[in-house]
Amino acid sequence: MHRLQWEEAQQKDVILYPEGMVELNQSSAEILKLCDGTRNLDQIVVDLEEKFATTGLKNDITSFLEVALKNGWIQQD
Amino acid sequence: MAGSNKTNITPPRWLLAELTYKCPLQCPYCSNPLDYAKHSDEISTEDWKRVLSEARKMGAVQLGFSGGEPLTRQDLAELVKHARELGYYSNLITSGYGLTEEKIIQLKEAGLDHIQVSIQASTQDLNDHLAGTESFEHKQEVARLVKKHGYPMVLCVVIHRENIHQMPEILAMAEELGADYLELANTQYYGWAHANRDLLLPTQEQFEQAEEIAQAFKKKVAGKMKIYYVVPDFYEDRPKACMNGWGTTFLTIAPDGVALPCHSARELPGLDCPNVNDYSISEIWHDSKAFNFFRGNEWMQEPCKSCDEKDKDFGGCRCQAYILTGDMYKTDPVCSKSPDRKVIQDAIDSARKSALSADEQPLIFRNSKNSKAY
Numbered sequence: 001m002h003r004l005q006w007e008e009a010q011q012k013d014v015i016l017y018p019e020g021m022v023e024l025n026q027s028s029a030e031i032l033k034l035c036d037g038t039r040n041l042d043q044i045v046v047d048l049e050e051k052f053a054t055t056g057l058k059n060d061i062t063s064f065l066e067v068a069l070k071n072g073w074i075q076q077d
Numbered sequence: 078m079a080g081s082n083k084t085n086i087t088p089p090r091w092l093l094a095e096l097t098y099k100c101p102l103q104c105p106y107c108s109n110p111l112d113y114a115k116h117s118d119e120i121s122t123e124d125w126k127r128v129l130s131e132a133r134k135m136g137a138v139q140l141g142f143s144g145g146e147p148l149t150r151q152d153l154a155e156l157v158k159h160a161r162e163l164g165y166y167s168n169l170i171t172s173g174y175g176l177t178e179e180k181i182i183q184l185k186e187a188g189l190d191h192i193q194v195s196i197q198a199s200t201q202d203l204n205d206h207l208a209g210t211e212s213f214e215h216k217q218e219v220a221r222l223v224k225k226h227g228y229p230m231v232l233c234v235v236i237h238r239e240n241i242h243q244m245p246e247i248l249a250m251a252e253e254l255g256a257d258y259l260e261l262a263n264t265q266y267y268g269w270a271h272a273n274r275d276l277l278l279p280t281q282e283q284f285e286q287a288e289e290i291a292q293a294f295k296k297k298v299a300g301k302m303k304i305y306y307v308v309p310d311f312y313e314d315r316p317k318a319c320m321n322g323w324g325t326t327f328l329t330i331a332p333d334g335v336a337l338p339c340h341s342a343r344e345l346p347g348l349d350c351p352n353v354n355d356y357s358i359s360e361i362w363h364d365s366k367a368f369n370f371f372r373g374n375e376w377m378q379e380p381c382k383s384c385d386e387k388d389k390d391f392g393g394c395r396c397q398a399y400i401l402t403g404d405m406y407k408t409d410p411v412c413s414k415s416p417d418r419k420v421i422q423d424a425i426d427s428a429r430k431s432a433l434s435a436d437e438q439p440l441i442f443r444n445s446k447n448s449k450a451y
């Protein structure tokens with residue numbers, strides 16, 4: 001129902017859905033790209049902390065995923 | 078033209094491709110021009126592909142195929158496929174008339190992202206009366222098939238005095254059909270709707286009651302169904318933000334290739350709207366007279382000119398100012414600061430009188446016979 005894609009003209013990732021579009025900042029886009037049905041929350045946190053060589057991302061990621069869930073950008077099994 | 082500042086021009090994001098003015102239905106609130114019968118030319122498949130490619134390159138990403146009834150174009154699936162390859166998020170805006178399961182599958186395979194089906198009312202009698210064609214059962218079937226084949230289901234109901242009393246039933250119907258999105262579009266009074274305004278404009282009480290029901294429903298289905306509620310601006314005291322700013326976001330291409338900053342802009346005098354047969358989309362967007370006409374705010378008159386809300390609503394709708402005051406530069410008369418606000422009150426009063434009157438005038442249906450009279 002929602003499509004995440006890179007927009008060359010805007011140099012941004014966007015989410016497209018009926019009648020609308022949300023522009024994502026880089027970190028939101030990185031999180032969403034990992035929501036591919038193969039990883040759970042802890043794995044997403046581990047992957048991103050590794051990727052950005054940092055720790056303590058869990059709270060930020062959790063609150064963003066809550067927003068994403070509420071907006072229907074992702075679904076929960 | 079006044080108001081343009083070329084360095085500040087943002088690229089189009091939404092492309093509305095009005096593929097054809099042909100339509101098997103005859104809705105009396107249709108937003109197509111009254112004289113659409115005069116504009117029966119249609120640009121070719123290759124022209125449309127070029128338009129889609131050029132607009133996409135500039136940054137357009139949301140694409141609506143509309144009309145008339147876009148399904149009457151034989152090349153629809155080919156255009157959908159082209160759009161998908163370019164990376165558009167494409168939407169078919171249809172009455173559902175003529176949509177078969179086979180076609181729904183074919184369009185899905187071509188890459189269509191969603192289908193918006195419009196239904197006129199919650200009952201067969203009224204739906205078929207408003208559409209001017211027997212279509213209610215077929216539309217319900219289409220809505221189910223859209224869902225079955227994995228599209229987000231967007232249901233659109235245009236609201237006016239003939240169906241506003243059905244609000245609870247309309248909402249129940251949307252729920253029953255499993256709509257993911259429901260667009261409750263209070264009629265905007267352009268084109269055919271303007272010609273039928275006395276018969277279509279609800280009274281304030283009707284409108285308030287319906288809105289209350291719709292808002293309660295919106296809360297109830299939050300998280301399951303998304304409601305887009307298009308307000309009827311006659312009962313507001315600020316106008317709508319016309320086109321999100323003229324020439325900032327929206328690009329409409331009419332069936333004959335005329336490029337419009339708003340789908341009603343054809344009615345405005347002296348814009349010389351350019352045709353895609355003569356110019357590239359980039360030239361049209363950046364350099365044409367029509368797209369620069371109301372760009373920015375230097376064209377404004379008082380009270381808009383010195384108003385601190387002008388960056389919020391851009392002085393309202395240019396077509397509404399023109400239709401209702403005869404001067405397209407004026408403040409949208411919906412605004413309570415407009416010296417012409419009286420024309421809105423007159424329209425409301427006149428519609429109320431017609432609602433209470435015993436002898437009903439007939440609606441003017443949108444068909445080519447009636448169109449030729451304009």
Ligand code: SF4
Pocket residue numbers: 315316380381382384385386387388390391392393408409412413414415
């Ligand atoms: S006066 Fe013009 S700019 Fe100010 S609120 Fe009214 S329409 Fe908008």
Ligand code: SF4
Pocket residue numbers: 267318319320338339340341342393394395396397
């Ligand atoms: S003026 Fe604006 S909102 Fe109004 S019909 Fe035209 S463009 Fe649309």
